[in-house]
Amino acid sequence: MKLxxxxxxxxxxLTIGVPYxxxxxxxxxxxxxxxxxxxxxxxxxxxxYEATFQYADDVLNIFLHLxxxxxxxxxxxxxxxxxxxxxxxxxSTLGCLxxxxxxxYAIARxxxxxxxxxxxxxxxxxxxxxxxxxxxxxxxxxxxxxxxNTLMWLxxxxxxxxxxxxxxxxxxxIIYAYxxxxxxxxxxxxxxxxxxxxxxxxxxxxxxxxxxxKITFPLSKSGVIAGSMLVFIPAVGEFxxxxxxxGPDSLMIGKVxxxxxxxxxxxxxxxxxxxxxxxxxxxxxxxxxxxxARSLEKDL
Amino acid sequence: MKKLSxxxxxxxxxxxxxxxxxxxxxxxxxxxxKLVTVWGGFSPKWYGELFADQQILDAVWTSLRIAFYSxxxxxxxxxxxxxxMTRFKRSWAxxxxxxxxxxxxxxxxxxxxxxxxxxxxxxxxxxxxxxxxGMLTVWIAHSTFCxxxxxxxxxxxLRELDMSIEEAALDLGATPLKTFFLITVPMISPAxxxxxxxxxxxxxxxxxxxxxxxxxxxxxxxxxVFSSVRLGVSPKINALATLIILCVSLIAFLSWYxxxxxxxxxxxxxx
Numbered sequence: 001m002k003l004x005x006x007x008x009x010x011x012x013x014l015t016i017g018v019p020y021x022x023x024x025x026x027x028x029x030x031x032x033x034x035x036x037x038x039x040x041x042x043x044x045x046x047x048x049y050e051a052t053f054q055y056a057d058d059v060l061n062i063f064l065h066l067x068x069x070x071x072x073x074x075x076x077x078x079x080x081x082x083x084x085x086x087x088x089x090x091x092s093t094l095g096c097l098x099x100x101x102x103x104x105y106a107i108a109r110x111x112x113x114x115x116x117x118x119x120x121x122x123x124x125x126x127x128x129x130x131x132x133x134x135x136x137x138x139x140x141x142x143x144x145x146x147x148x149n150t151l152m153w154l155x156x157x158x159x160x161x162x163x164x165x166x167x168x169x170x171x172x173x174i175i176y177a178y179x180x181x182x183x184x185x186x187x188x189x190x191x192x193x194x195x196x197x198x199x200x201x202x203x204x205x206x207x208x209x210x211x212x213x214k215i216t217f218p219l220s221k222s223g224v225i226a227g228s229m230l231v232f233i234p235a236v237g238e239f240x241x242x243x244x245x246x247g248p249d250s251l252m253i254g255k256v257x258x259x260x261x262x263x264x265x266x267x268x269x270x271x272x273x274x275x276x277x278x279x280x281x282x283x284x285x286x287x288x289x290x291x292x293a294r295s296l297e298k299d300l
Numbered sequence: 301m302k303k304l305s306x307x308x309x310x311x312x313x314x315x316x317x318x319x320x321x322x323x324x325x326x327x328x329x330x331x332x333x334k335l336v337t338v339w340g341g342f343s344p345k346w347y348g349e350l351f352a353d354q355q356i357l358d359a360v361w362t363s364l365r366i367a368f369y370s371x372x373x374x375x376x377x378x379x380x381x382x383x384x385m386t387r388f389k390r391s392w393a394x395x396x397x398x399x400x401x402x403x404x405x406x407x408x409x410x411x412x413x414x415x416x417x418x419x420x421x422x423x424x425x426x427x428x429x430x431x432x433x434g435m436l437t438v439w440i441a442h443s444t445f446c447x448x449x450x451x452x453x454x455x456x457x458l459r460e461l462d463m464s465i466e467e468a469a470l471d472l473g474a475t476p477l478k479t480f481f482l483i484t485v486p487m488i489s490p491a492x493x494x495x496x497x498x499x500x501x502x503x504x505x506x507x508x509x510x511x512x513x514x515x516x517x518x519x520x521x522x523x524x525v526f527s528s529v530r531l532g533v534s535p536k537i538n539a540l541a542t543l544i545i546l547c548v549s550l551i552a553f554l555s556w557y558x559x560x561x562x563x564x565x566x567x568x569x570x571x
Contacts, residue, residue: 011476016393019381019447023400026444030415033422047421099317102310109307118311120556125318127498127552129505131522131529132541136321139328139533144335146324179318230406237408239508244529254410261414271418274411285406289399 031278038272039064042265049268068272078256078273082280085253088167088242089235092174096182096231097224099175104186104223105216108193119187126180134173134244141169141245165247173241178234182227189223222291229288233281253277322545329538346539356524356540363504363521366435370442371499375492377443378450378499383480385451386458402452404445413512416441420513433515441513442506446499453498453559457491458484490558497555501548 040049040063050063072078107118125133140146141164148160163169193216201211217224239254246252253273261270329347333340350356381401388394404412420437424430430437465487469479485492507522514520521544528537 012388015380016384016388016397019377019384019401020393020397022377022444022447023381023397026416026419026440027400027403030419033418034411034415037418047425099310099314102307103314106305106307106311116560120553121315122318123556124549124552125322127501127555128322128548129522129541129544131505131507131525132325132544133322135525135529135533135537135541136325138529139538140321140324142533144338176317176321179314233406234408237410239410240526254408257410257414267418270414274414277408278411281408288406289402 034271034274037268038068038275039066040268040271041065041067042268047267048265065268068268069276071269072272072276077251081251081253081256082276084251085236085238086280088170088174088238088250088252089232092171092178092235093182093228093232095171095175096179097228100179100182100186100227101224104183104190107183107187108190115191119184122180122183126177130177131240133177134241137169137173137176138164138244141172164245165250167246167250169245170242170250170252173245174231174235174238177241178231181230185226185230186220186223189220193219225291226288229284229291233284233288236281237277325538326542326545329535329542331535331538334535346535347543349536350539350543353536356521359519359521359524362435362518366438366442366510366518366520367500367503369439370446370503371496373439373443374446374450374499375496378447378495379454379488379492381447381451382455382458385455401448404448405452409506409508410512412445413441413509416444416509417512432517433513434517435514437513437515438510438518438520441509442499442503445506445509446502449498449502450495453495454488454491457488461487490561494555494559497551497558501551501555504548 037049042049055061103122107115107122110118142148143160143162143164145164147163148157151157152160163172197215197219198211201215202208206214237254237257238252239258242250242252242255243258246255257270257273257277260266260273328339330342330344331339332343332345378401381397384394385398385401416437417433420430420433424432461484466479466483469483470476474482505522506520507526510520511523511526514523525537525540528534
């Protein structure tokens with residue numbers, strides 16, 4: 001029997017099935033495996049960890065080693081890394097917000113024709129190579145780099161400042177790399193903002209700063225949250241920036257995970273580091289999704 | 301003259317902040333001196349040395365091929381997902397799909413990379429496939445995270461589309477598949493091209509996920525750049541960086557232009 005409804009259903013099934021299967025296989029399943037391996041112990045074998053499930057004599061043994069998680073609590077290196085990652089991410093997010101908010105505001109207030117050009121100018125760097133942009137800062141910040149040379153030539157300093165390989169360099173790098181991601185959602189909310197509200201406030205005698213804090217800023221809250229999460233979440237797990245710009249003492253969790261995996265070849269510890277990082281990021285990720293969904297619904 | 305407001309001052313400051321490092325990099329790539337920070341006169345000699353470096357040329361070729369295949373796959377999966385997200389009724393399946401497809405947008409790269417590598421190791425263990433990690437595994441990894449971007453670009457386009465044309469085609473007896481390829485695809489083609497180009501430049505640029513997913517057989521350009529940059533700044537890498545900036549901005553500009561033209565064409569009849 002070949003009713004068209006069956007054919008239609010088959011097409012429907014394929015359309016939803018193909019991306020679904022792909023994502024289950026290459027996105028959801030991998031996380032389940034990371035979770036599984038995080039409960040395992042390292043071993044000298046290929047792959048280098050012990051099996052979690054064992055089936056022999058009709059008995060299924062499941063071994064859940066919690067040791068990796070206890071170790072993350074015991075060893076100060078790990079929780080210092082988590083704390084300094086969070087601190088780095090918070091400070092960089094604030095930095096992006098301080099620089100990005102006025103920029104987004106200026107773009108949203110610019111003439112319509114200019115807006116698209118300015119927006120493109122802001123977005124273009126984020127599409128060009130991330131690695132290359134971080135690399136560019138290595139040359140600028142080094143002891144013999146342009147910033148130090150210029151400052152010495154101007155006579156502001158007599159000795160070169162040590163910027164590269166410090167946390168300051170990591171902050172500069174993260175703010176620089178993620179600034180466009182802050183500006184975009186901020187612009188999207190600010191461009192819809194009704195200027196007559198500001199006019200009304202100033203007519204009623206409110207100062208400009210007061211108007212900003214009482215009206216403009218609260219109304220752009222969804223953009224602030226979306227932009228902050230877009231900067232904060234990847235900044236926590238950042239690897240390239242601390243590796244290239246930071247020093248040996250700038251511990252960040254992405255870097256530690258990388259080292260555990262590639263240098264120490266301790267896969268279970270790397271997996272549990274990833275699981276804890278994900279657990280820390282669950283709140284910001286859901287926050288981001290909620291505000292993004294809400295702004296999408298508003299658009300429709 | 302109009303007084304410059306605080307926000308427009310910040311805008312100019314911000315734009316200088318964004319562009320100055322890249323501009324200085326480009327200028328110094330033409331530096332004659334072997335010392336990257338000392339200006340020794342204009343010379344394109346580092347470009348010559350770059351093109352004599354076989355390892356870099358091989359990596360460029362590998363990266364280009366991976367980027368081509370990944371962006372093609374990402375467009376297929378991303379478009380299907382976008383179609384489900386915008387045209388299907390709200391259901392449990394649709395909700396999980398749209399959550400899964402957009403998750404790579406915010407997921408830290410080290411986690412995505414690590415989890416995919418562990419998957420490949422498991423699959424090799426249980427199924428005997430993939431035998432070794434290389435271009436194929438990088439392709440899978442890149443297709444997955446690029447599909448997220450394609451889904452966002454294409455779904456925003458699908459939402460704006462006038463459904464009545466598709467409905468008319470269906471009423472006139474076209475099959476859904478035929479309607480999709482003859483009506484929907486031509487209407488969203490600029491978004492497809494933009495998504496493809498965006499995926500292409502994302503795949504070319506990716507270091508972290510590629511490092512996890514690749515094996516000894518496939519070294520991509522960012523991996524070569526990263527390993528030589530770790531040792532310090534070198535004039536050859538400056539030349540390479542300049543070329544990368546040039547190419548990727550060209551691709552990025554093109555994808556922006558395609559998306560923009562599509563928007564304009566859509567709005568034209570209204571004006």
